[in-house]
Amino acid sequence: MGLNIDIVTIFPEYFGDETSGPLRTSLIGKAAARGDIGFQIHDLRRWALDVHHTVDDVPFGGGPGMVMKPDVWGAALDEVLAADGAVDSADAAAGRSADSGRLVVPTPSGVPFTQAVATRYAAQSRLIFACGRYEGIDGRVVDHMRQRMPVDEISVGDYVLAGGEAAVLVMIEAVGRLLPGVLGNASSADDDSFGGAGGSMTGLLEGPVYTRPRTWRGHEVPEILLSGNHAAIARWRRDMALRRTAAHRPDLLTALELDARDRQVLAAGFPVSGKDMAH
Ligand code: ADE
Numbered sequence: 001m002g003l004n005i006d007i008v009t010i011f012p013e014y015f016g017d018e019t020s021g022p023l024r025t026s027l028i029g030k031a032a033a034r035g036d037i038g039f040q041i042h043d044l045r046r047w048a049l050d051v052h053h054t055v056d057d058v059p060f061g062g063g064p065g066m067v068m069k070p071d072v073w074g075a076a077l078d079e080v081l082a083a084d085g086a087v088d089s090a091d092a093a094a095g096r097s098a099d100s101g102r103l104v105v106p107t108p109s110g111v112p113f114t115q116a117v118a119t120r121y122a123a124q125s126r127l128i129f130a131c132g133r134y135e136g137i138d139g140r141v142v143d144h145m146r147q148r149m150p151v152d153e154i155s156v157g158d159y160v161l162a163g164g165e166a167a168v169l170v171m172i173e174a175v176g177r178l179l180p181g182v183l184g185n186a187s188s189a190d191d192d193s194f195g196g197a198g199g200s201m202t203g204l205l206e207g208p209v210y211t212r213p214r215t216w217r218g219h220e221v222p223e224i225l226l227s228g229n230h231a232a233i234a235r236w237r238r239d240m241a242l243r244r245t246a247a248h249r250p251d252l253l254t255a256l257e258l259d260a261r262d263r264q265v266l267a268a269g270f271p272v273s274g275k276d277m278a279h
Contacts, residue, residue: 101126
């Protein structure tokens, strides 16, 4: 087994079952079927021992909403962590050890989830996601777990979701496609937006792409892409990526090393698609 993922949630149904749902679909589903990635979904309420299976309580200090109880989370994580993060001989050969893994707590107040974080997670043997709901999990749970293992509080973006479940699916999809053998073309991740392998597109948003037909509703495919001149095509793609990055994410440009041509392209304006650059 490559990457073992545990998810603790009060909505296990969110993640589907053994045969259907987001973890059994498309690339991730195929990786799971091959055994490159394994999922264990745990219902937090199993560890809520009162008759109502209560997982939350009112916040100390007052304020709106409810806070998830530390005793329930503590019992859940103790048991999930005690179970083996199954690691087989292939992992041992690849230098992955059977460790207690990394605890990932999705929260809007976490550090940003980036392609770099996804790449780090893809090299782990075990990730445990703890999905909070309501106003979050009692802060002592993370404090305590940090004494036992690496813990990341992670935000998938500057907006507030109703709970961590959707954020976990986002992270699993970003990590899963980086696992060896998951993408059909091993190098296709390098040219993605944020592709990090040091190619000509590193740090840039990807520009527009085209397929047949050559003319569609009066719009032509950019001529250069039909030229067969690979160097010119690569340069054109970088130009488009620069312009799109300047238009959509100017904050990313400051981290780039720009050459004279790059600066010229940026000075020429901010069209973001190949031909008709309006909108
Ligand atoms: N839970 C609620 N909002 C979230 C966000 N933006 N990222 C991660 N987890 C969350």
